Amino acid sequence: xxxxxxxxxxxxxxxxxxxxxxxxxxxxxxxxxxxxxxxxxxxxxxxxxxxxxxxxxxxxxxxxxxxxxxxxxxxxxxxxxxxxxxxxxxxxxxxxxxxxxxxxxxxxxxxxxxxxxxxxxxxxxxxxxxxxxxxxxxxxxxxxxxxxxxxxxxxxxxxxxxxxxxxxxxxxxxxxxxx
Numbered sequence: 001x002x003x004x005x006x007x008x009x010x011x012x013x014x015x016x017x018x019x020x021x022x023x024x025x026x027x028x029x030x031x032x033x034x035x036x037x038x039x040x041x042x043x044x045x046x047x048x049x050x051x052x053x054x055x056x057x058x059x060x061x062x063x064x065x066x067x068x069x070x071x072x073x074x075x076x077x078x079x080x081x082x083x084x085x086x087x088x089x090x091x092x093x094x095x096x097x098x099x100x101x102x103x104x105x106x107x108x109x110x111x112x113x114x115x116x117x118x119x120x121x122x123x124x125x126x127x128x129x130x131x132x133x134x135x136x137x138x139x140x141x142x143x144x145x146x147x148x149x150x151x152x153x154x155x156x157x158x159x160x161x162x163x164x165x166x167x168x169x170x171x172x173x174x175x176x177x178x179x
Contacts, residue, residue, distance in 0.1 A: 001037045004052040009099045009148070010169030011176065013050050018057045018144040021077045024121040028058065032075045032119060035060045040071075044097045046136040048143030051098050059140035063132045076116035076124075079144070081137050083109035084128060092135055094149045099168070102161050104153040108138050 007013055021028065031054065039047040043066050049058040062073040090110035095103040112134045113127045129137060139149060150158070150165060 002034045003041045004034055004038045006038065006042065006047075006051050006097050007053055008168060008172045009150075009165060010172030011053075011098075013053050013055060014098055014143070014148060015146045016050065016055050017146045018048075018050055018055050020057050021117075024077055024117065024119065028056075028077070029119055032058060032060060032077075036062070036073050036075070039097075040066075042097050045132060046140040047097060048140045050143050050146075057144045059137075059144065061133065061136045061140060063136060075119045076114070076137075076140075077118070077121075079114055079116035079137065079141055081112045081114040081129075081141055084111035084113055087111040090135075094135070094139060096139070096149055098143075099148060099150060099165075102150065102164060104150065104157040104161065106149050106152045108135055108152075110134060112137055 035047050035049070035052060038052065039060055039062060045063045046059060046061045049056045057078045059076045059079055060073060061076070062071055064070065064072050087109035089107045091105050091107050093103045094106045110130060112129050113125065114129060114137050115123070115125045118124050142148065150161070
């Protein structure tokens with residue numbers, strides 16, 4: 001397994017719509033395991049393939065706390081979510097491994113259902129996802145569509161963080177030009 005570099009705000013890969021996965025190969029299974037290791041190392045609760053420079057529809061999520069011994073990883077190929085019928089808008093301060101040190105309030109549905117293919121290529125559906133798990137699903141699928149949580153923040157939060165975001169994008173662009 002390997003710890004992969006995480007792309008930062010300003011990297012164009014984060015703004016591209018990801019391609020569906022047609023076949024779950026041994027290489028993709030290994031990539032998913034490497035993504036989980038990267039997630040645990042970061043530490044975070046979700047990671048999408050675009051965040052490690054891959055333009056494919058793959059996310060890994062584990063909302064257990066770092067000190068918990070029993071992990072509960074979810075590997076999702078081609079995930080799609082929809083709000084549950086009784087979902088209500090819910091506020092929560094979100095952050096992102098690709099947008100470090102910025103946390104802002106984002107309103108999202110509090111309950112979702114998610115459909116995806118697991119690591120064995122089997123179709124799965126999890127209904128009544130709530131709390132941090134529901135939020136992570138939505139946040140990571142946004143990445144697959146080229147959207148970031150900072151696109152969903154209030155005007156006042158955007159104004160407060162504008163200089164940090166500009167600086168981060170400029171630093172990222174500078175690093176990408178040197179490669």
